[in-house]
Amino acid sequence: MRSRTVSQPAMSFEYIMWMFTRISGLALLFLGFIGLVMALIMNARNLLDMPTLTRWTFFPNPNHVVNSNIPDVSQGWANAYWQIMEMVIALFGISHGFNGLRVVIEDFIGNTFWQPMIRGVIFLMWLFFIIIAFYVILAS
Amino acid sequence: MKVTVKILRYNPEKDKRPRYRTYHVEAEPTDRVLDVLEKIKGYQDGSLSFRRSCAHGICGSCAMRINGMNRLACKTLIKDLHSDKIVIEPLLGLPLMKDLIVDMKPFFEHYQSVKPYLINDEPPPLTERLQSPEERERFDDTTKCILCAACTTSCPSFWSNGQYVGPAAIVNAHRFIFDSRDRGAAERLRILSDQFGVYRCHTIFNCTLACPRDIQITKAIGEVKRAIATGSLD
Ligand code: FES
Numbered sequence: 001m002r003s004r005t006v007s008q009p010a011m012s013f014e015y016i017m018w019m020f021t022r023i024s025g026l027a028l029l030f031l032g033f034i035g036l037v038m039a040l041i042m043n044a045r046n047l048l049d050m051p052t053l054t055r056w057t058f059f060p061n062p063n064h065v066v067n068s069n070i071p072d073v074s075q076g077w078a079n080a081y082w083q084i085m086e087m088v089i090a091l092f093g094i095s096h097g098f099n100g101l102r103v104v105i106e107d108f109i110g111n112t113f114w115q116p117m118i119r120g121v122i123f124l125m126w127l128f129f130i131i132i133a134f135y136v137i138l139a140s
Numbered sequence: 141m142k143v144t145v146k147i148l149r150y151n152p153e154k155d156k157r158p159r160y161r162t163y164h165v166e167a168e169p170t171d172r173v174l175d176v177l178e179k180i181k182g183y184q185d186g187s188l189s190f191r192r193s194c195a196h197g198i199c200g201s202c203a204m205r206i207n208g209m210n211r212l213a214c215k216t217l218i219k220d221l222h223s224d225k226i227v228i229e230p231l232l233g234l235p236l237m238k239d240l241i242v243d244m245k246p247f248f249e250h251y252q253s254v255k256p257y258l259i260n261d262e263p264p265p266l267t268e269r270l271q272s273p274e275e276r277e278r279f280d281d282t283t284k285c286i287l288c289a290a291c292t293t294s295c296p297s298f299w300s301n302g303q304y305v306g307p308a309a310i311v312n313a314h315r316f317i318f319d320s321r322d323r324g325a326a327e328r329l330r331i332l333s334d335q336f337g338v339y340r341c342h343t344i345f346n347c348t349l350a351c352p353r354d355i356q357i358t359k360a361i362g363e364v365k366r367a368i369a370t371g372s373l374d
Contacts, residue, residue: 004320004373009330014339015368107342110301111335 017099024092028058031089035060042076060085063140083137090133098126141224143167145176147188148229149239158236161185169219173206173226177213177240190240197352200288204240205229210290210350231293233302247289250305254313254331259324275320282315282360284353291347291357297340304340305332307347307357314360318373325373333368341365 009015036057044053047069055064062078070077102122109115143165150158163180174192181188190213191201197215206216207227218226234242260269285308292298292306313332317325332338338361347357367373 005371006317006325006329006367006373008371009326009333009368012333012335014335014337015333018339018365019369106335107297107340108300110303 017103021096021099024096027092028089028096031085031092032057035085059089061137061140078140086137087134090137091130094126094129094133098122098129141167141169141218143176143218143224143226145180146225146227147180147240149188150230150236151187152238167218169217171218172214173211173216173218173221173228174202174213176218176226177228188240189238198286200286203231203288203290203293203352205231210294212288212290212352215352231289233293233295233299234289242293244289246302247292247306247308248287250292250309251287251312253305254309254328255324256309256312256316258316258319258322259327260322262323269321271320278320279315279318281355282311282318284355285311285315286353287312288352290350290352291355294346294350295341296344296346297342301336301340303336305336307341307361310338310341310361310364311355311357314364317364317367325367329364329368332364338365338368 036053039048039053039056039060044056048056048065049068052065052068060082062073062082065077066073102119105118105122106115109118145163145165146160147163148158149155149161163184165176165179165184167176167179174195177188177190177192181190190204192214193199193201195202195214197212200212202213203210204213205211205228206213207221207223210231213228228240230236230240231242234244234247237243287308289308291311292308295304295307298304298306310332313328316322317328341358341361343358343362345358348355348359351357
């Protein structure tokens, strides 16, 4: 059987967001995995309890570990590397979630005159949460 | 055996909203639900309306909700319902016209929107457009569709928004997109990648469950999504 190909359609907004949902979902798992492995390398088994470790895995913010047995969080637990990690996680997570909300709402409202307005509201909410998250990350 | 049949009745000239009517019918376990409906219409209540034609599961006229599932009345045996109580309702998501009859117009408009016919402007060869058995096999599953609308009207995405083309239209697009003789794949993929194309499918699998022809519908939709993403029609 000869293999058949087709020229791909121009990327539609729906297609891009569909791809983004898959990629960001996988990326979040991967980033969480890195956070977990790095914490264990930094002796999390003796320093953190399970809930703290879970919080750190999905959002490696020093605020999450200050009350645990770590003598000094500035030793490996709080630095620019983790800040970048957190920002990437926040960006992927918040975008993934708000896009999901958009998809659910548009499943119902479809292409009506409400659609641009609702997209606008969701975009503003997305922006608001990104700003808050980045503020928290950079201030901690 | 005696079966109790509850049917959602609606006469647009008299009723404000649909109402259930109950009938008691003598039936064999090997009778089909369609036989029971014929018995009611013939002997108890001639005003009962429903669509049927072939009575052999091939014309796709008699799809309805039987005990909550979309099925063909002519293909469903009483004994397979495992109950002597049968509830029969019209399909969901399409405008109700009368009793068990729904307006299929939106359904066929979606079907037409994906160009469900061979597109090939190349000059035809002297004999026929040849195809290997493997190439034919590639889209065999989706050729089985009888357009009964059981899948589309079982889809929550379609219920919530009738603008979605629905699984049946995608199945019929798949049938031509993956046909080696066809040249219209790019155009169909463009149509299906828009807001009401394949991305309104959230892999709920109701369609696959409802299909009386056992077509792997969700898989076919997945293959169309993959073709859009990769450009490969293998
Ligand atoms: S009557 Fe033709 S499919 Fe049931």
